Amino acid sequence: MIYLALDMDLAATAYVILGLLSWRPMSGYDVKGLVDQSTRFFWAASYGQIYPELRRLSDAGLIEGEERPQGKRRRTVYSLTREGRARLREWLDAEPEVYELRDEGLLKLFFASASPATAASTLEAKRRAHEQTIERLREIEATGKPEGFALIVLRYGIEMNEWMADWCARAAADLDAPERAA
Amino acid sequence: MIYLALDMDLAATAYVILGLLSWRPMSGYDVKGLVDQSTRFFWAASYGQIYPELRRLSDAGLIEGEERPQGKRRRTVYSLTREGRARLREWLDAEPEVYELRDEGLLKLFFASASPATAASTLEAKRRAHEQTIERLREIEATGKPEGFALIVLRYGIEMNEWMADWCARAAADLDAPERAA
DNA sequence: ATAAACATGTAACATGTTACATGATTAT
DNA sequence: ATAATCATGTAACATGTTACATGTTTAT
Numbered sequence: 001m002i003y004l005a006l007d008m009d010l011a012a013t014a015y016v017i018l019g020l021l022s023w024r025p026m027s028g029y030d031v032k033g034l035v036d037q038s039t040r041f042f043w044a045a046s047y048g049q050i051y052p053e054l055r056r057l058s059d060a061g062l063i064e065g066e067e068r069p070q071g072k073r074r075r076t077v078y079s080l081t082r083e084g085r086a087r088l089r090e091w092l093d094a095e096p097e098v099y100e101l102r103d104e105g106l107l108k109l110f111f112a113s114a115s116p117a118t119a120a121s122t123l124e125a126k127r128r129a130h131e132q133t134i135e136r137l138r139e140i141e142a143t144g145k146p147e148g149f150a151l152i153v154l155r156y157g158i159e160m161n162e163w164m165a166d167w168c169a170r171a172a173a174d175l176d177a178p179e180r181a182a
Numbered sequence: 183m184i185y186l187a188l189d190m191d192l193a194a195t196a197y198v199i200l201g202l203l204s205w206r207p208m209s210g211y212d213v214k215g216l217v218d219q220s221t222r223f224f225w226a227a228s229y230g231q232i233y234p235e236l237r238r239l240s241d242a243g244l245i246e247g248e249e250r251p252q253g254k255r256r257r258t259v260y261s262l263t264r265e266g267r268a269r270l271r272e273w274l275d276a277e278p279e280v281y282e283l284r285d286e287g288l289l290k291l292f293f294a295s296a297s298p299a300t301a302a303s304t305l306e307a308k309r310r311a312h313e314q315t316i317e318r319l320r321e322i323e324a325t326g327k328p329e330g331f332a333l334i335v336l337r338y339g340i341e342m343n344e345w346m347a348d349w350c351a352r353a354a355a356d357l358d359a360p361e362r363a364a
Numbered sequence: 365a366t367a368a369a370c371a372t373g374t375a376a377c378a379t380g381t382t383a384c385a386t387g388a389t390t391a392t
Numbered sequence: 393a394t395a396a397t398c399a400t401g402t403a404a405c406a407t408g409t410t411a412c413a414t415g416t417t418t419a420t
Contacts, residue, residue, distance in 0.1 A: 011379075015289065028401090045380090046381055048383095048401090070388085096290050097286055101282070105278035110220070114270055115274040160349075210371080210372070228409060230375095252417075254415085
């Protein structure tokens with residue numbers, strides 16, 4: 001009897017991997033590529049997390065690797081095990097808990113009284129950043145042709161960034177024409 | 183001549199401290215209390231960061247601590263030095279760079295095809311979470327009476343969470359009445 | 365009396381980024 | 393030829409959370 005650490009605590013990043021493998025078997029490199037085209041905007045992951053995590057999930061029996069070299073180039077394609085699929089469903093059924101934001105632009109605006117003249121350029125920079133994100137997301141929409149829930153979440157990303165860019169524009173206008181705003 | 187590490191690299195969390203001290207001198211405990219009432223929604227900080235950071239900023243000459251015990255209870259009140267104020271302004275003048283989001287609800291929605299029945303409850307849980315945040319922010323607005331940029335940013339928090347709660351409601355409705363939505 | 369709030373700090377742990385190291389294959 | 397992409401991994405570093413440890417003062 002092989003010991004499988006089925007009860008190990010999984011960090012949310014592990015579920016990014018389980019989730020992507022529920023689409024289709026793939027390599028760590030593929031995982032990174034897909035993350036950068038999708039979850040990155042609300043849950044990023046680097047190689048430094050992905051490869052060690054693949055090892056841990058494999059040791060825990062939640063995924064299985066198969067060697068599929070391309071010529072002399074080694075390649076390990078991972079797929080979900082039955083246990084892995086069960087753990088993914090379990091996680092999907094539970095309430096989401098983590099919500100964290102780190103927005104340096106908002107932080108600068110918050111402290112802008114220490115240098116009021118810079119508030120306008122902070123707002124403009126934040127607006128531009130959101131516009132750029134929108135562009136990248138639209139490109140992904142056009143080239144990646146996501147479907148189903150992936151498309152729904154992509155549209156969330158686009159609309160949220162539109163809202164944020166808009167808010168920055170409105171706030172900048174209010175700075176120009178002070179007080180009369182409610 | 184005392185060596186001051188004026189050129190040390192500051193993490194954004196250091197600027198949370200410098201920013202709050204630009205309002206008025208205060209203790210580490212005060213900093214934590216204010217962070218929890220304000221920046222926490224877009225830049226959190228724990229005691230485990232704050233106290234060591236106060237030490238580092240003090241060693242670097244950007245802030246100065248003064249002992250102000252209350253009876254036998256020790257208390258160190260920090261204030262910005264001239265250099266500290268200059269560093270804060272410098273940071274405010276530079277473009278914001280960090281924008282990071284970790285939204286477990288969005289992640290679960292993204293992978294909902296592995297358990298479609300749970301998408302609705304994920305949306306509902308995310309909506310509730312945003313509603314709760316709105317409540318807390320409104321309470322802070324009423325009790326804390328923030329002004330100026332702090333008020334502007336607080337309203338951003340309220341409106342952004344309203345947008346997000348709304349989006350969840352709309353997406354849940356679209357799940358019920360599929361396809362006809364564009 | 366005792367619970368809550370004030371006050372400071374550390375240690376262990378968890379998470380995550382960046383740079384580095386290495387090499388194969390494919391497209392230009 | 394050579395640059396881009398495919399492919400896997402590690403080590404050093406940075407950041408951040410949680411639990412623990414300690415003690416005082418104020419409010420109930």
